[in-house]
Amino acid sequence: MLDDTTVGYFDSETGNYVPRGNTTNEDDVFNLGDTTTIRDDIYANLVLRSRHGNHTENLVVYQVVGLCELWDNDKPGLMITKTAFSGFTIEEVQYVDGKFTYKDQNQDKNPYLQIILWYHENLAFPNCIKTLKTYLKKRGAQVNRKVKPxxxxxxxxxxxxxxxxxxxxxxxxxxxxxxxxxxxxxxxxxxxxxxxxxxxxxxxxxxxxxxxxxxxxxxxxxxxxxxxxxxxxxxxxxxxxxxxxxxxxxxSIISSVLMVLVFLLVLGTGAAIITWKRRRTDATKSDYSSTSTSDEHVETPS
CATH class of the missing domain: 2.60.40.10 (Immunoglobulins)
Incomplete structure (x- = not known):
């Protein structure tokens, strides 16, 4: 996700990263190197097995969410990663200005804490910022647009x-x-x-x-x-x-509309009657005028 826009997803059937909603002719590249493999090897497998036992017989759900920020002045902000096991958050790591904050929900000593901190500082954080900058160059206009409601x-x-x-x-x-x-x-x-x-x-x-x-x-x-x-x-x-x-x-609205329609109907009927009377009067005058003119031209016998 770039802000609230989905820029790509992982297709588990093909094993490939698939861009989504690309607005340029360039291909999007999800550039985190081999950090995912490193994390799986040195962190996920070891930590889960040592702290939660062997779960080969039951379904195990392991989730990791991570985010990093970049300010308008191109200065990196914080990075947060959260790890969940079977629906419960078991740890949270925050990294900002070179300082780490580590929270362990199990309240026990994590033997892999130094490895986790090294992973964030040297691999996850710099690669996340690099990937974020790359996407902003390609999708900046898309996520920075403003559309009026x-x-x-x-x-x-x-x-x-x-x-x-x-x-x-x-x-x-x-x-x-x-x-x-x-x-x-x-x-x-x-x-x-x-x-x-x-x-x-x-x-x-x-x-x-x-x-x-x-x-x-x-x-x-x-x-x-x-x-x-x-x-x-x-x-x-x-x-x-x-x-x-x-x-x-x-x-009330319907009553008002009906009153207006009735008024227009009455007004139209009255106008039609007046027009008919005028035409009737004009026709009568025309007939009278024609008759009078004919009478004036009748010659008297000598």
Whole structure:
């Protein structure tokens, strides 16, 4: 993982590292040398066998997670590795500014501690930073991009219970960090009233978040004003979106629309009647004018 982007994975069937989501014509290279083999030989096998006995008859799950950081000034940050055995973390190593912090969950003396520290300082840490810099050159634009969120606030009524739900939704944003707040009459809604708020991934590498609030029928009659507010790295200022109709019940909206339609229908009918009368009057005048003109040209016998 490079930040929150998967850049590759190991295919256990082929035994190869497979790049994922490459945005350049260059092939990604997972460059940690032979450090994985060294760790398996001098650390994993020896430590697990000596501290947890022989598990040849049962399924054994051994997990290791490691990360390293690189600051914007190109200065290396910390490195952390955690080791788990059968679902429990058994040790954690932190390395920063040349100093180690070692935590052993079993609270016993690890005979391989010096080997572990030597491994981090001389192999794992420098190779992790080197690999991180290599990926940043190839994928920097991908992980440093900023995509603005699309924010909207919607209300959905439950006709059976009379309860409505106001939802604040932000989607399509990157990076993942966002502050999404639902306001009622200018005041933030309490966390215990809010449901949702989980960060979910989209298929295009962006993220989405939804926060919802249930509104009783009594609250709907009070006509509160609800606002969805979002702050994100891609936004210069805070983005505020108000709920349309300010939380009015859907029946009021339908009634208003029907009243407008009836008014337009009456107005259209009246206009049609007036136009018909005008045409009728014009036609009558035209007939009268033609008759008068004909009478004026009748010659009187001498």
């Amino acid at each position: 699309r924010v909207r606030i919607i209300q959905k009524a439950n006709t059976d219970s009379g309860v409505s739900r106001v939802s604040c939704l932000a989607t399509g944003f990157y990076p993942r960090h966002i502050n999404l707040t639902l306001f009622r009459d200018g005041q933030p809604v309490s966390d215990h009233e809010i449901t949702g708020g989980d960060l979910l991934p989209n298929g295009d590498g962006t993220y989405q978040m939804r926060k919802s609030l249930e509104i009783s029928a009594e609250e709907q009659r009070e006509k509160h004003k609800y606002t969805c507010s979002a702050t994100h790295l891609s936004l210069d200022n805070k983005l505020d979106i108000d709920l349309e109709y300010e939380g009015k019940p859907i029946t």
